Amino acid sequence: KEWLSKGHGEYREIPSERDFFQEVKESKNVVCHFYRDTTFRCQIMDKHLTVLAKKHVETKFLKLNAEKSPFLCERLRIKVIPTVALIKDGKSQDYIVGFTDLGNTDDFTTETLEWRLGCADIINYR
Numbered sequence: 001k002e003w004l005s006k007g008h009g010e011y012r013e014i015p016s017e018r019d020f021f022q023e024v025k026e027s028k029n030v031v032c033h034f035y036r037d038t039t040f041r042c043q044i045m046d047k048h049l050t051v052l053a054k055k056h057v058e059t060k061f062l063k064l065n066a067e068k069s070p071f072l073c074e075r076l077r078i079k080v081i082p083t084v085a086l087i088k089d090g091k092s093q094d095y096i097v098g099f100t101d102l103g104n105t106d107d108f109t110t111e112t113l114e115w116r117l118g119c120a121d122i123i124n125y126r
Contacts, residue, residue: 003057011053011061017069029059029122030087034066034078041099045082048110056123086122094120
């Protein structure tokens with residue numbers, strides 16, 4: 001219940017960089033997708049993250065428009081879209097950059113992404 005009150009269990013967009021810091025501060029595990037509206041692959045990532053957010057309530061799933069967050073993209077050295085930042089205890093631990101770790105294909109499965117998030121210990125994965 002505490003997780004749900006903090007916005008876990010759903011995949012949602014945060015409006016600004018300032019919101020990002022607030023969201024990350026209040027949850028131990030955060031997955032944040034840096035996206036751009038015009039990038040087709042971001043829609044593919046959205047589809048998978050929506051499924052995983054409902055399944056893994058222990059982790060907060062967010063998305064942030066990279067074009068509206070230049071400071072954060074610079075600070076986290078995000079150059080490729082989509083990039084998914086994996087944040088543990090307020091610090092970025094790992095990144096999924098593009099689809100390279102997911103089989104380098106647009107039709108990777110949700111399970112593949114789930115496995116990759118599990119490898120980074122950002123979700124409880126068995």
